Amino acid sequence: MRLNETGEAGLLKILHRYCPAEVIGDDAAWFTAPISHNLVITTDALVEGVHFSSSPLSPMGEKTMSAVDVGWRAVAVNYSDLAAMGAKPLGITVALGLPPQMPVEWVEQMYEGMAEILQTYGGVIWGGDVVRSDMPFISITAVGCIDQLIIKRSTAQVGDSIVITGYHGLSRAGLAILTDAQYDEITELVSAHRRPRPRLDVLPFLQELGIERIAGMDSSDGLADALWQICRASGVGAVLTPAIDLHPLLTRLFPQQAQAWCWYGGEDFELVLTLPPDAAQKLVQKLGHPAQIIGEIVAGEQVFLGERLLRPTGGFQHFATDSHGT
């Protein structure tokens, strides 16, 4: 069955199965903010051919992700933003652009992926909008609540330790494996790319440790980018250890690229946090390996890897002219 056979009403009936009954059937969904009433909101959009190529209509033909993965991932990027602010998910809205020839099954599978991640991390689907678009897209807005401490980029202080909550470069390595036939599929790297895990599990530890001051963001645009963003927003610099701990599979399979992908690969969705050294030590202990302290916030305005300046970007630029451009 394709969308032009089920029609809009038919599709909505299917999608409503994924929403709590009480939010369906009105012009908007109603929800109650928790007592603290400090809320956080974020939006991220994925476009076919740019962010994924799983749909059966993909002009790229290549399928690095299933429809279930696309649904998971579309929520994950938003949930990572919530985690990066210290917020617990309450719910999401979904705007879908779909061509009339799209199989209904693809859309259902995508909702299965969304349902799966919501079940894992909490939050409900409050509804949204489905519109016709030749190019499939998914735009998700997530709302979360802050129980205690809001995490901002601008509050890093000289002397803070810099913590990363996990390995970097894995998502990029997963993509390489999926797009190059010479590699066997390696579950750990491939799922880092297909099913990134927002680090919402870090938040209860921050609360438990009674951490009172923290800065940070997620590493979705690359670890180097996150470090530069935090330093710029806080008016500080950073010195990082060149001895950053890389995933053994990354160094074994991609010895040439491992360092670059760690700093610039992007889409690892870990948290990059700066906090007083004591608190940082305790946090890393709580989180366990591979969470690690990778450096220190210093006076200045630049990020050094050992004695060398760390280039801010190497990542994906949405509107950049490509290297063949004029």
Next chain:
Amino acid sequence: MRLNETGEAGLLKILHRYCPAEVIGDDAAWFTAPISHNLVITTDALVEGVHFSSSPLSPMGEKTMSAVDVGWRAVAVNYSDLAAMGAKPLGITVALGLPPQMPVEWVEQMYEGMAEILQTYGGVIWGGDVVRSDMPFISITAVGCIDQLIIKRSTAQVGDSIVITGYHGLSRAGLAILTDAQYDEITELVSAHRRPRPRLDVLPFLQELGIERIAGMDSSDGLADALWQICRASGVGAVLTPAIDLHPLLTRLFPQQAQAWCWYGGEDFELVLTLPPDAAQKLVQKLGHPAQIIGEIVAGEQVFLGERLLRPTGGFQHFATDSHGT
């Protein structure tokens, strides 16, 4: 300047001018829910070539709306959903899909339109996401708060009077004028199409009149559709007066189509409300002409216009096979 010249960072710098300073620069925006903490959330997406054709890259060539209109309208459809629930706007997020060749000026103009409607009705831009897409799209999520009474579709009761807050068919007439060279541009009809006004102004009257029970929705998908939706959700029927008051310009310019456009034209963004007869009388008095009582909720499950059944739809179906389809 085109987007591939300014790049993502350059564009974001421009767009941040439209956001309050305190919400910029983190992974998500932070806001405080009002004390009542009853919130409402809604999402609507507009796609180039389907919902608008104003961009200089439009394959349709036809320009029924300016970029400013597109920005206004993208917010208006969401604000109308808030009004339909009885909610006051707090803010919006914006997800934009844009091709690299898009002139930056077009995007700025669109943000001007959004800024204009936010200034009129309240709410701020909390940020969002900008991604590359060959087909331009705008997906907006709006959050509002309920001060008092939530308006749902499912609470209409037999004996209620049915109120509409304004004329219907004007947006459809405006579109006809814009797409048919035989008509002079008539400001009133054309702005009904280009700059629909969400009826947020109705809410203070509901509060002032101390209305305790109400049902309703907006008429964005057509007046007939709204009436059927309310009746289905509430398990009731309706009898409408054939003497519905039409806009004099509509009947003069489009005598053949006036009735059909009133019921099925869509996109008028008025409110369709059912409430006890006394309250309905008072509300219509407060709102003044052309707000009017158009009928009554009765036992049953169908909507009658006088003695004839009112067809539920005649409007736009997103994934419908067109009349030339197989």
